Amino acid sequence: MIFPRFLLAVLLVALTAQAPARAADAAFTAFIASLWPEAQAAGVSRATFERETRGLEPDYKLPDLVLGGRPATGARAQPEFVQVPADYVKEATIARLANEGRRLMQQHRAALEEIERRFGVPASVVLAIWGRETDFGRYTSPYDALRVTATQAYVGRRKEQYRTEFILALKILDEGVVSRKAFRASWAGATGLTQFLPSDYYAHRVDLDGDGRADIWGSVPDALASAASQLVGKGWQGGVRWAYEVRPPANADCTLAVPEVQASLGEWLRAGFVPVRGQKLSAAEQAQPASLLQPEGLYGPSFLVTKNYFVIKEYNFSDLYVLFVGHLADRMSDPKPFATPWSASRQLHTSSVEAMQTHLAGLGLYKDKVDGKAGMLTRSALGAYQKQAGLKVDCWPSESVLQSMRAAR
Template identity: 75%
Template sequence: MARQLLLRLRTLILVSLALCAFGDGPAAAADAAFTQFVNSLWPEAKEQGVSRATFETETRGLEPDYKLPDLLLPGRPATGAPAQAEFVQVPADYIKEASIARLAAHGAGLIQQYRPALAEIERRFGVPGPIVLAIWGRETDFGRYALPYDALRVLATQAYVGRRKDQYRTEFVMALKMLSDGVVSRRDLRASWGGAVGLTQFLPSEYYKHGVDLDGDGKVDLWRSVPDALGSAAQQLANKGWQGGLRWAYEVKPPADVDCTVGVPEVKKPIGEWLRAGFALARGQRLGAAELQQPASLLQPEGIYGPAFLTTANYFVIKEYNFSDLYVLFVGHLADRMTSPSPFATPWSASQQLRTRDVEAMQKGLTRLALYKDKLDGKAGMQTRAALGAFQKTAGLKVDCWPSGAVLQAINAAR
């Protein structure tokens, strides 16, 4: 414990030196402090089995990338995470029919191409092949998207001046371990701005937690082995609680008097109970007795507008891969479309999405009114939509659980 405290103190001192350098001194001074910071991580790297030769070779000349998002740079405005499509686009724009149709057609061919691997994945992990194929399609367009960043540089920069230093400190060390273990070459260790690598976008620590050698060649290769990448994604889902034989969600038509404020993960009822309360399965689908007993939560991504879903435990497992309702809907729907041509039974509405800063202002107002207790992150998720629906009830407004400029104005005016 004392050693960890000393390491943290040393890091704070190095970052403080860099802060001073950003204010007045040349950029070289800040980079010197960055080099000191990177060098200070050797004891942690050594503890993880990184060789001294790998550490010196891979960190020599390493420079920070201060153009990355989500950094806290002194003397400059705070840079937030980039406007991730999952949180700033309306569903109709994020889950575009043309994109889904294109990826589904490609995915249907991949089901045939990788049939033995997908059968083994479902046998070992209980995860249907189309689900992991859909993750691959969403993350890197089935490997056709070239990741733009040097992973080591991204992770070191985020560990140094990012908003989640402790997390990225670990990921940087684990990336060095991957290089030291011969898992991947530095040239192939490309990443997103957040440091995720490989066909299905794993952080380095996730590689060691969930990696699977599905093709049996003696190594886990997330870059060139599709079976390994898909198997690893499946094991990650299984390790997070995936239940075999359970759908991710069911599209439903809610009753006219639906209370959208109950659309939160904490409100769970057996699917049969939702149906007895007036919800109807899309396209007259029929369920067996076991499915009717499965607990599910209501999801209305556009409030009372657009499609509605009863989400199972597996929905929330996929959400741990990317904490966005639209991401899960994209992956789940894409998986379905690989074996069925049917789009959503209810079309998305032409709703407008508030800007991130306006959603955050809404969250602050709802917190002030004791209606919201979750993160102030500018993302209109389940909890935010339910809280603003609760406000609409108390204010005598139309209860639609959808963040709009008019509702924000009313929240700001409320006392």
């Protein structure tokens, strides 16, 4: 009969399609088993290893994977890279979190005062990180941390890094600091109230509440102190602001808005950059080195950023992330928004920014990675291109600049 033959054909196709996945999963199981010596060397017990890896399966839907000879899957479109600043540093969100932060500052006053004393990191900064990362604990990460790190170690683009993260994730479970059920993570393996990779947890964990374990998942004092410890480990300087909002002079060159171009705050002021709202900088502040940041090129707010700006950026490599955290920290003591409003209404698609970066690299104007993210180096290179092409120099990735590049090709 035709109908049964048709069903048989469909079944064979389905089985054939599933065969590679089964083979890959078998290889994954063997790969995980091969990591036992490393886990043992890290102090993980055999019982924990067997219990936590039994039935463990990869998650091939995660981004940043290299599957079956195909190109690496793109990193998930993080909001800090696809939204315009006004959408990411949203006023309503900042105002809500700042109000909550002021309440939490009173609730956790003793712990925050101890953090400031020990680490020199303001209470508002660690609270802002907590607010941005997990909405003060209201947001629960969607992935199983062990499965994420195992998958990334097996087929991720950064296998060696995640091999270590997986072993340390096992070690966390072996120590019993957090249960497997509560051990949730982002797609990249960041976990806890303040989002640490397992390696960051072991490098910077702090048991501030004194209960004998550094619990960044359930203890607010431990999570905030660990965040402060991580910032100090990345070079935080006590008593130094993260940034100063300024109004640039009319002849400001937006191509100078890169980390490599540094001058003292006093020199920037003498060059015509004026702190907003009449803010006066002390002699000590004016002696500090700073770089220019213009997240929307010549449009929107401009900032002179200190070393601490880049320390926060080590926590999450995004200018908008740092602006969110820094501004939220400021708003806990000062209710005023940025003095200059954001101007950009839309951001180009990632593929369009990648095309721009590729073109700029071909001209020798851009030497960073092609990733579709219009960061500081990309914006500066765009400004240099605009100078060469006789276009308006605004250091912003617009459709008109993209059309100019297409025409040149």
